[in-house]
Amino acid sequence: MSGREQILGDLRAALTQSNDGARRAAVAKRLMTKARHVIPARGKDAGPAATDRFQAEAERVQATVARVASLDDLPGAVADYLAAQNMPAAVRMTPDPRLRAAPWDTTAITIAEGPAQGEDTAGVSHAFGAVAETGSLVFLSGPESPTTVNFLPPVHIAVLRASDISGCFEDIWSRLRADRQNAEGAGRFMPRTVNWITGPSRTADIELVLFLGIHGPKHLHIVIVDDGDDGGQTG
Amino acid sequence: METQTRRFKQNAREAMADGQLAQALTRLGEGFPLRRAEAIDRLPEFDQLRDAAKAIKDHTLAHLDLYLEQYESKVKEAGGHVHWCRTGQDAREKILEICRTVGAKTVTKSKSMIGEEIAINDFLEENGVAPIETDLGEYIIQLRKEPPSHIIAPAVHLNKGQVEDTFRKAHTNLDPARNLDDPKSLLEEARVELREKFLHADVGLTGANFLIAETGTNVLVTNEGNADLTYSLPRVHIVIASLEKVIPTLEDTATVLRVLARSGTGQDITVYTTFCTGPKRPDDLDGPDEYHVILLDNGRTELVGTEFQEMLRCIRCGSCLNHCPVYHAIGGHAYGWVYSGPMGAVLIPGLIGIHEAGDLPNASTLCGKCETVCPMRIPLPKMLRAWRERQYQRKGNSAAGRWSLQLWAALAKRPKLYRAVTGPLMTALAIFGRKRGRFKWLPLAGGWTGPRDLPAPQGDSFIAQYHKGPVGAVVRSKGQ
Numbered sequence: 001m002s003g004r005e006q007i008l009g010d011l012r013a014a015l016t017q018s019n020d021g022a023r024r025a026a027v028a029k030r031l032m033t034k035a036r037h038v039i040p041a042r043g044k045d046a047g048p049a050a051t052d053r054f055q056a057e058a059e060r061v062q063a064t065v066a067r068v069a070s071l072d073d074l075p076g077a078v079a080d081y082l083a084a085q086n087m088p089a090a091v092r093m094t095p096d097p098r099l100r101a102a103p104w105d106t107t108a109i110t111i112a113e114g115p116a117q118g119e120d121t122a123g124v125s126h127a128f129g130a131v132a133e134t135g136s137l138v139f140l141s142g143p144e145s146p147t148t149v150n151f152l153p154p155v156h157i158a159v160l161r162a163s164d165i166s167g168c169f170e171d172i173w174s175r176l177r178a179d180r181q182n183a184e185g186a187g188r189f190m191p192r193t194v195n196w197i198t199g200p201s202r203t204a205d206i207e208l209v210l211f212l213g214i215h216g217p218k219h220l221h222i223v224i225v226d227d228g229d230d231g232g233q234t235g
Numbered sequence: 236m237e238t239q240t241r242r243f244k245q246n247a248r249e250a251m252a253d254g255q256l257a258q259a260l261t262r263l264g265e266g267f268p269l270r271r272a273e274a275i276d277r278l279p280e281f282d283q284l285r286d287a288a289k290a291i292k293d294h295t296l297a298h299l300d301l302y303l304e305q306y307e308s309k310v311k312e313a314g315g316h317v318h319w320c321r322t323g324q325d326a327r328e329k330i331l332e333i334c335r336t337v338g339a340k341t342v343t344k345s346k347s348m349i350g351e352e353i354a355i356n357d358f359l360e361e362n363g364v365a366p367i368e369t370d371l372g373e374y375i376i377q378l379r380k381e382p383p384s385h386i387i388a389p390a391v392h393l394n395k396g397q398v399e400d401t402f403r404k405a406h407t408n409l410d411p412a413r414n415l416d417d418p419k420s421l422l423e424e425a426r427v428e429l430r431e432k433f434l435h436a437d438v439g440l441t442g443a444n445f446l447i448a449e450t451g452t453n454v455l456v457t458n459e460g461n462a463d464l465t466y467s468l469p470r471v472h473i474v475i476a477s478l479e480k481v482i483p484t485l486e487d488t489a490t491v492l493r494v495l496a497r498s499g500t501g502q503d504i505t506v507y508t509t510f511c512t513g514p515k516r517p518d519d520l521d522g523p524d525e526y527h528v529i530l531l532d533n534g535r536t537e538l539v540g541t542e543f544q545e546m547l548r549c550i551r552c553g554s555c556l557n558h559c560p561v562y563h564a565i566g567g568h569a570y571g572w573v574y575s576g577p578m579g580a581v582l583i584p585g586l587i588g589i590h591e592a593g594d595l596p597n598a599s600t601l602c603g604k605c606e607t608v609c610p611m612r613i614p615l616p617k618m619l620r621a622w623r624e625r626q627y628q629r630k631g632n633s634a635a636g637r638w639s640l641q642l643w644a645a646l647a648k649r650p651k652l653y654r655a656v657t658g659p660l661m662t663a664l665a666i667f668g669r670k671r672g673r674f675k676w677l678p679l680a681g682g683w684t685g686p687r688d689l690p691a692p693q694g695d696s697f698i699a700q701y702h703k704g705p706v707g708a709v710v711r712s713k714g715q
Contacts, residue, residue, distance in 0.1 A: 003318075003321040007321060007478065007532050010536040010539075011300040011536050014539040014540030015297060015540060023301060026294075026298060027301045027302065030483050031448065031449055031483060035484075035486060037490040038280050038287050061502075061506070118430065134503045141519060141521075141522060142519060143518035146520035146522075147521055147522060148468065151460050151464055168489070169489035173485040184313070188450075190313070190450045190510065192515050192516055193466075193467070193512075193522065194512075195463065196507070197507060198504050198505070198508075201459055201460040201506060201507075202459070203372075203459050204458075206418050206422075208266045208391065211418065211422050213426075215369065215461040215464055216461075216463065216506070
């Protein structure tokens with residue numbers, strides 16, 4: 001007998017005193033309804049309030065935040081940040097069409113596209129969304145958004161549209177299901193990786209003292225693009 | 236790791252004599268509970284969320300077979316593989332087989348308690364594959380060949396000087412005269428050492444905090460970013476997870492995540508919360524070509540349907556360790572296996588047998604703090620008592636222990652006899668203790684009076700006062 005049959009057999013023997021049909025129906029219903037549970041009050045913001053809360057929460061966990069009026073201002077904001085950090089004017093950028101469309105030639109920044117390499121000093125990627133409740137950014141993996149850019153370079157610059165900021169985690173799931181319905185085949189919407197990122201990398205493994213920047217980025221800089229749509233994402 | 240649970244009493248004595256360990260445990264006992272309290276102050280809905288989280292897990296456990304089948308089918312749809320492993324040995328062999336198929340020489344690893352449970356590092360090493368722990372704490376204890384002493388802070392028993400010594404011994408390629416006084420320099424050294432390993436590993440091995448049935452996803456909750464470099468850079472991603480990690484939906488996961496980090500480190504959420512589903516897609520620019528899930532039982536199905544089923548709600552936040560007076564006194568190593576604290580004292584006998592771990596459920600004052608702080612509302616003291624009962628039933632206690640318990644039971648069940656015996660005893664104690672008010676030593680009670688004094692009885696017993704009738708306040712009303 002295989003491990004699978006043994007394990008499932010033992011579980012059924014322990015659990016199936018009641019009607020098996022009813023158990024199956026309960027499971028099917030739960031998976032179908034995808035019910036939300038308690039949503040904290042701080043996760044119920046929308047529009048400008050959500051953007052403000054997102055910024056406050058992200059700064060609370062040592063991210064830095066800049067706001068620009070449009071994507072046209074993005075290259076300048078990135079250049080200013082790198083200069084202020086005394087870093088080379090070079091970035092690894094995900095091949096996201098929104099990032100590509102920005103006027104990078106107005107700056108002296110050298111751009112390399114594709115997945116991150118060990119020697120990259122800064123990564124630039126575009127977030128799918130963000131969660132105001134905790135100041136978390138949300139990234140999806142894909143042909144235009146390699147995951148390693150978010151993790152390997154010591155500086156991560158994340159670009160986020162204000163209109164993509166949700167109140168709570170559940171709003172992100174609803175949006176993911178709606179935006180990517182069947183994106184991965186019938187009924188499948190999850191990309192290989194979804195990353196929630198809340199502040200720069202940290203550890204307290206030595207004497208419980210908190211230090212920033214162990215394996216992931218030492219700095220997380222978020223550029224919020226005020227794209228005029230302050231409707232926000234509500235569930 | 237070979238279990239040392241039978242050496243518990245000796246381990247505990249040695250731990251309590253270790254002054255450096257006591258300092259480390261004081262840091263832990265002061266730090267984590269304070270940060271948890273601050274995080275909860277910022278979330279008025281915390282207790283409602285705990286109730287919701289408990290209900291989610293209870294529902295899942297009652298339908299565990301069905302959710303596991305659903306989870307497996309979704310992993311397969313996404314192009315991944317699920318390997319059902321009954322025992323630690325099954326899991327070790329399957330992991331080695333996958334490593335061999337791709338000719339792996341090195342495996343990077345992010346922290347996994349299941350990896351510790353099945354001692355995967357020793358096994359891979361014996362078979363010519365080099366495992367590299369990448370979580371800073373795990374990296375330190377791997378270099379020292381020690382087990383973790385805390386489920387979320389594996390090197391919490393060490394101080395900075397010990398870490399420095401460990402690095403100097405291990406990193407012999409570096410200048411022996413380098414300055415490592417600043418803890419930041421230790422971090423930087425680990426970062427540089429491990430960076431090369433991340434880039435060249437053939438296989439990345441991670442644990443899982445949750446397995447989502449709806450989507451076939453594994454969830455990773457970390458702070459350092461090592462897990463994300465572990466699964467995104469090598470060609471193969473292997474997830475090792477025990478089967479009770481399954482949870483129905485993405486919404487259910489969001490609810491449990493809200494109580495997890497707050498209970499453990501006192502963060503609202505950890506820096507990185509990652510959801511992996513299958514291998515990289517055809518057009519993806521990075522990510523693993525293969526995705527395997529090792530689904531481990533290792534004794535858990537035997538807990539389903541028993542009085543210990545509720546233990547399977549545990550999400551390994553570490554809160555019960557952080558608040559436990561016994562853990563604060565002896566640390567994690569004394570428990571003799573990879574788990575420790577109240578959750579360890581309940582889970583370890585469940586996984587390896589009460590005959591191996593009989594001392595653990597007895598090493599508790601039953602103060603109840605663990606249950607008070609458990610985000611999943613696991614009745615840990617009730618289960619500690621249940622293990623004690625089982626141990627008594629199978630005659631696992633010492634002859635003296637059984638004899639005194641029987642004597643106690645005989646007295647406690649006969650109130651008149653109890654008062655006849657204890658009354659004069661208390662009177663005698665009151666008389667002898669009148670002068671000092673306490674006893675430094677008593678016959679047959681050396682275990683109690685060794686580390687502390689016994690207060691002398693003051694005045695009458697409760698029952699005697701009760702029979703005298705109300706003084707000031709009405710304690711009993713008759714015939715109204």
